[in-house]
Amino acid sequence: MRLLFTTFFLMITLTAWSQTEISGSVKKENGEPIPFANVLIENTYDGTTADESGKFKFQTEEKDSVTILVRALGFYERRLSMIAKGRSISIEVSLREQVNELSAVTISAGAFVASDESRRTVFRAVDIATTAGATADIAGALNTLPGTQKVGESGRLFVRGGEGNETRTFIDGMVVLDAYSPSGPNAPSRGRFLPFMFKGTSFSTGGYSAEFGQALSSALVLDSKDNSELTRTDIGLLSVGADVTHTQAWKSGSAAAKVQYTDIRPYIDAVEQNIDWKKAPVSIQGIAAFRQKVGKTGMLKLFGNFNESDFSLYNHDIDGQREKQLYRLNNKYEYINASYKSVLNQNWIVKGGFSYTGTRNDNTLDNVSYNEAEHGTHSKLVFEGSITDRVELKAGAEAIARIYSFKSDADNAFDETIGAAFVEADLYASNNFVTRAGLRSEFNSLNGDATLDPRLSFAYKTGSSSQVSFAYGTFTQSVKNEWLRYNTELASEKAQHFILNYQRTSDRKTFRVESYYKIYDDLIKFNNGPDPSFNNGGYGYARGLEFFWRDSESIKNTDYWLSYSFLDTKRNYLNFDESLTPVFSSAHNFSAVGKYFIREINSQLGVTYSFASGRPFNNPNLARMNAGRTPAYHDLSFNWSYLPKPYLIVYLSCTNLTGRDNIFGYEYSDNRNESGVFNSRAIRQPAPRFIFIGIFITLSKEKSVNQLPTL
Amino acid sequence: MKTLQCTFIALFFCSVNLLANEVNDEKYLSTMQKNIDVLYDAKTLADYQTVINAFERIAGVETKKWEPLYYAAFGYIMMSDMETSLVKKDEYLDLAIIANDKAKALAPAESELLAIEGFIHMMRVAIDPASRGPKFAGLSMQSLQKAVELNNENPRALALLAQMQYGTAQFFGSSTEEACKTGSLAIVKFETYKSENPLAPVWGKKMAEGLTKNCQ
Numbered sequence: 001m002r003l004l005f006t007t008f009f010l011m012i013t014l015t016a017w018s019q020t021e022i023s024g025s026v027k028k029e030n031g032e033p034i035p036f037a038n039v040l041i042e043n044t045y046d047g048t049t050a051d052e053s054g055k056f057k058f059q060t061e062e063k064d065s066v067t068i069l070v071r072a073l074g075f076y077e078r079r080l081s082m083i084a085k086g087r088s089i090s091i092e093v094s095l096r097e098q099v100n101e102l103s104a105v106t107i108s109a110g111a112f113v114a115s116d117e118s119r120r121t122v123f124r125a126v127d128i129a130t131t132a133g134a135t136a137d138i139a140g141a142l143n144t145l146p147g148t149q150k151v152g153e154s155g156r157l158f159v160r161g162g163e164g165n166e167t168r169t170f171i172d173g174m175v176v177l178d179a180y181s182p183s184g185p186n187a188p189s190r191g192r193f194l195p196f197m198f199k200g201t202s203f204s205t206g207g208y209s210a211e212f213g214q215a216l217s218s219a220l221v222l223d224s225k226d227n228s229e230l231t232r233t234d235i236g237l238l239s240v241g242a243d244v245t246h247t248q249a250w251k252s253g254s255a256a257a258k259v260q261y262t263d264i265r266p267y268i269d270a271v272e273q274n275i276d277w278k279k280a281p282v283s284i285q286g287i288a289a290f291r292q293k294v295g296k297t298g299m300l301k302l303f304g305n306f307n308e309s310d311f312s313l314y315n316h317d318i319d320g321q322r323e324k325q326l327y328r329l330n331n332k333y334e335y336i337n338a339s340y341k342s343v344l345n346q347n348w349i350v351k352g353g354f355s356y357t358g359t360r361n362d363n364t365l366d367n368v369s370y371n372e373a374e375h376g377t378h379s380k381l382v383f384e385g386s387i388t389d390r391v392e393l394k395a396g397a398e399a400i401a402r403i404y405s406f407k408s409d410a411d412n413a414f415d416e417t418i419g420a421a422f423v424e425a426d427l428y429a430s431n432n433f434v435t436r437a438g439l440r441s442e443f444n445s446l447n448g449d450a451t452l453d454p455r456l457s458f459a460y461k462t463g464s465s466s467q468v469s470f471a472y473g474t475f476t477q478s479v480k481n482e483w484l485r486y487n488t489e490l491a492s493e494k495a496q497h498f499i500l501n502y503q504r505t506s507d508r509k510t511f512r513v514e515s516y517y518k519i520y521d522d523l524i525k526f527n528n529g530p531d532p533s534f535n536n537g538g539y540g541y542a543r544g545l546e547f548f549w550r551d552s553e554s555i556k557n558t559d560y561w562l563s564y565s566f567l568d569t570k571r572n573y574l575n576f577d578e579s580l581t582p583v584f585s586s587a588h589n590f591s592a593v594g595k596y597f598i599r600e601i602n603s604q605l606g607v608t609y610s611f612a613s614g615r616p617f618n619n620p621n622l623a624r625m626n627a628g629r630t631p632a633y634h635d636l637s638f639n640w641s642y643l644p645k646p647y648l649i650v651y652l653s654c655t656n657l658t659g660r661d662n663i664f665g666y667e668y669s670d671n672r673n674e675s676g677v678f679n680s681r682a683i684r685q686p687a688p689r690f691i692f693i694g695i696f697i698t699l700s701k702e703k704s705v706n707q708l709p710t711l
Numbered sequence: 712m713k714t715l716q717c718t719f720i721a722l723f724f725c726s727v728n729l730l731a732n733e734v735n736d737e738k739y740l741s742t743m744q745k746n747i748d749v750l751y752d753a754k755t756l757a758d759y760q761t762v763i764n765a766f767e768r769i770a771g772v773e774t775k776k777w778e779p780l781y782y783a784a785f786g787y788i789m790m791s792d793m794e795t796s797l798v799k800k801d802e803y804l805d806l807a808i809i810a811n812d813k814a815k816a817l818a819p820a821e822s823e824l825l826a827i828e829g830f831i832h833m834m835r836v837a838i839d840p841a842s843r844g845p846k847f848a849g850l851s852m853q854s855l856q857k858a859v860e861l862n863n864e865n866p867r868a869l870a871l872l873a874q875m876q877y878g879t880a881q882f883f884g885s886s887t888e889e890a891c892k893t894g895s896l897a898i899v900k901f902e903t904y905k906s907e908n909p910l911a912p913v914w915g916k917k918m919a920e921g922l923t924k925n926c927q
Binding site: 040044046049052073124126602643701 | 853
């Protein structure tokens, strides 16, 4: 009996001895508690979850040396070695906060990022397809954002007092030399690249990364989709043509091919146009995309876009005296883009790419032919990685080579190679403060210029949903081909940006205000007359204030945004005789975009109202240049997407519902009439409205798939 | 003789080893069972995080077992559902997919894991139907159909598929007949399906019943 008792007693004490109680608390570096951390002994079941105040306590039967692992969301995990000796151990653990993509401050000055993957975006990729008035054109949709000016006769992106060519398009980091389809005179052109190809769009209205060069005003960076996960066939029947796309997906890759035929002749026959077409535009386009995962982390993307378009029309003399002239344009375009991305090790990734653009315009005016051709390649290699958990580095080198020729009665040609290297570091002081410092150096073989462009931005989180950010940078771009071909020694044009931004975001609301100042230097300048003496004596400035408000919460089933931009800009460039506001800029631009979902009829209705105050135009009858002022621009556009079946979409859109006769400027006769006045003719829209109807059918195993994201 | 001795020794060690494995398995099963019960009873975000932490501790030891990761993923889906901030909803779904992907690497042909994957994609749609629907509805359908292909007796795969079909039919105003058929089939399978795995999930019947209630 006694023996039994002793044994029992011994057993109890032994059990008690073999248990070690581990307790303590988990804190941030600044001493604030971290709730719900997982505290455990590695390779055992033993452990617990810390409570709301970071305190924990648990027992273990492990003996000797153990490793305690502490893990909490948003923090770096920590391991502590100790010896479990069968008594209480108390530990204080402090965890270091991870700089986390989702909670860290981002540089928002100048940047509009659209992505469907992330919630932290102001603008989503699907917005491009569903914005009324944009007719699924990337530039059209971005034109409803602040920082852009409506230039109705161009269709391009004019950013903050910059010309259309000052916005550069990049696909997967690679430059696109001619991003817009050809169009008739004073008819808006469309982007060559369809929004559905991209998973993300980053539209910068200034102060962008040192990775991007050869753009004075803006960088439009498009990220193509990764592997397609579904095999599907998409058919589009449009009022202006038809297209068919097939996507084949396999485990480690996918391939897609699209053929699109556009013929607006039947439409033009039905709707009267201001353009005297002989043969309205017809184009055939082929797009091919290939994606393949290579090894565990590599991704190879190939993309090709081939297009031929053709049209002819009659130019009428403003004075109505000469015969009408026949103008014909044939454009051939090829774009090939190959990019490869791979993870080198835990901290570094490497990206390489190559792109080729070939474009050729064969023009005939009154039986006189001239042609313009440009072939360009872009090669690039970039390394991105983390030096420490708070310092991210990006460094790379690239070469952009262009061969340009313009052949009429004389031959004007040039070869230009730009070699560039860039380095940029993101330094996180905490999740609340980041500094981005970058430097880009370029050497231009044509004019012998070596340039150094610093870029610097800061962003500071002022609250859980608000932040302030600032960006500065200098930017360099070669003079436009149309001048460079006459004088290849012209230096590059320069711009400097200063941007201050405040942004407040919640789940479904965004408010942004941004102000900027921009200085232009070394702009192209020449004289009227037989000796233009092209030089870089031009200069200018642009400054402005912009507001953006988006709300998809307050009104049921409704998503809307409002943009307002104020712009004050003057330049003394080209043949200007003083500092003047250029013809493409308007002081006030306003857009209101609304999308309303009506469940009962499976429809989304979209309305966009755009306003731009009058633009200057040059009236040779007046003493001062650019002294004319057009009436204001108003446009009310509408679209309707109807989904009768999961795999079927019917799409209807109409621009300029009210049929307002918008005037973009005036053209003048070269000669004075009998009363000594230059006759004029207004530059108008080709037709008051553009009506578009499309039916989109998707065939796939999963019947719920449709083309909504591709519209 | 010597060989025999060796064999005996080998056999002895083998049985000791087997015994040890069995003991470990027993500990695994009982610990898992305890935590699965806690998971089904969880009511608050803190409850869920606590039990998910337990599953993650088990997963750290049992590196060949898919069940702890499965339940962690399920827990994160529940957290995402309870959370009101859209950004956080997404964060929890990110954690769910990470856990489920790890589990899928261990048991690629497990129907329950494909069902959970379809569930996660379905939750993405709910966060922002307009921009997420087109992509994630298709992905969800794909995963759920694969889950049914792998095991057409799995009531959860059927219930989730029914849910997805119902939502799609409602969205497009088309007939819910197919969804209701899948839903009733799911209810039947909830009664008849018995997994050989003692740790197999049992949730989802209420969801299927709720769905079929709308069918009458």
